[in-house]
Amino acid sequence: xxxxxxxxxxxxxxxxxxxxxxxxxxxxxxxxxxxxxxxxxxxxxxxxxxxxxxxxxxxxxxxxxxxxxxxxxxxxxxxxxxxxxxxxxxxxxxxxxxxxxxxxxxxxxxxxxxxxxxxxxxxxxxxxxxxxxxxxxxxxxxxxxxxxxxxxxxxxxxxxxxxxxxxxxxxxxxxxxxxxxxxxxxxxxxxxxxxxxxxxxxxxxxxxxxxxxxx
Numbered sequence: 001x002x003x004x005x006x007x008x009x010x011x012x013x014x015x016x017x018x019x020x021x022x023x024x025x026x027x028x029x030x031x032x033x034x035x036x037x038x039x040x041x042x043x044x045x046x047x048x049x050x051x052x053x054x055x056x057x058x059x060x061x062x063x064x065x066x067x068x069x070x071x072x073x074x075x076x077x078x079x080x081x082x083x084x085x086x087x088x089x090x091x092x093x094x095x096x097x098x099x100x101x102x103x104x105x106x107x108x109x110x111x112x113x114x115x116x117x118x119x120x121x122x123x124x125x126x127x128x129x130x131x132x133x134x135x136x137x138x139x140x141x142x143x144x145x146x147x148x149x150x151x152x153x154x155x156x157x158x159x160x161x162x163x164x165x166x167x168x169x170x171x172x173x174x175x176x177x178x179x180x181x182x183x184x185x186x187x188x189x190x191x192x193x194x195x196x197x198x199x200x201x202x203x204x205x206x207x208x209x210x211x212x213x214x215x
Contacts, residue, residue: 002059002060002061003059004057004058004059004161004162004165005057005058005059005126005130006055006056006057006165006166007054007055007056007057007122007123007126008054008055008056008166009053009054009055010054010056010119010122011054012052012054012085012115012118012119012121012122013118014045014048014111014114014115014118015114015118016041016045018114018117019041019044019045019107019110019111019114020041022110022113022114023037023041023106023107023110025037036103037103037107040103040104040107041107041111043104044104044107044108044110044111045111047092047108048089048108048111048112048115051085051086051088051089051092052085052086052088052089052115053084053085053086053087053088053167054083054084054085054086054119054122055083055084055086055166055167056081056082056083056084056119056120056122056123056126056166057081057082057083057161057162057163057165057166058079058080058081058082058123058126058127058161059079059080059160059161060077060078060079060130060188061077061078061079061080061160062075062076062077062078063075063076063077063078063187065160066078066080066156066160066185067155067156067159067160068153068156071149071153071156072185072187074193075187075189075193076189077136077187077188077189078185078186078187078188079127079131079138079185079186079188080157080160080161080183080184080185081120081123081124081127081141081161081182081183081184081185081186082157082158082161082163082166082168082176082181082182082183083116083119083120083122083123083166083181083182083183084116084119084166084167084168084176084178084180084181084182085112085115085116085119085178085180085181086167086178086180087167087177087178089108089111089112089115089180090109090112090178090179090180092108093105093108093109093112096108112180113180115180116180116181116182117182119182120141120182120184124138124141124184124186127186127188131188135190136188136189136190137188137189137190137191137192138186138187138188138192139186139187139188139192139193139194140186140194141184141185141186142184142185142186143182143183143184143185144157144174144183145174151174152174154170154174154175154176154183155170155174157183157185158170158183163176163183168181
């Protein structure tokens, strides 16, 4: 296996429109935010900036070295990644809920989800940049629990990467702590393979899913 690369303290963008989408409000859909929601979203975006502790790590490995046999054996080179925005934001989400500020709690939680996805975007960019130096490209990222990659695949990623090095642990339920963390894999080659879960939104028949992205 190759050397582990760690990034910490990097800045990520938080799309306001993505936060609204997570809350069930899609721009141009005719739904209005409402003045109170607008204020809470703006406040939550500011609060999140002081609560995020971004960190990520990745490693390039041959596909055959992924601990689950058969899944990626045919891929010559892959990158696996774990990243997080840390525990402080979700701790604040819990504190807000416990104090009865349910709207503020829900909005901040949505902001955290968007921020965690942006952290994954950042780390994907780092991986892509390193791959490009070798004349290679990467596939879209895929994560355990999406498409046909079973959530138990998290265990394989945590065997490849020491999540605890950036404060991320894997529970027996295969969920990560802190919750605002993302794990993923990409194929790395001159002609990357189509990963199993990358087309989940395109192929899913649910029209009311708040996580569904336009494709």
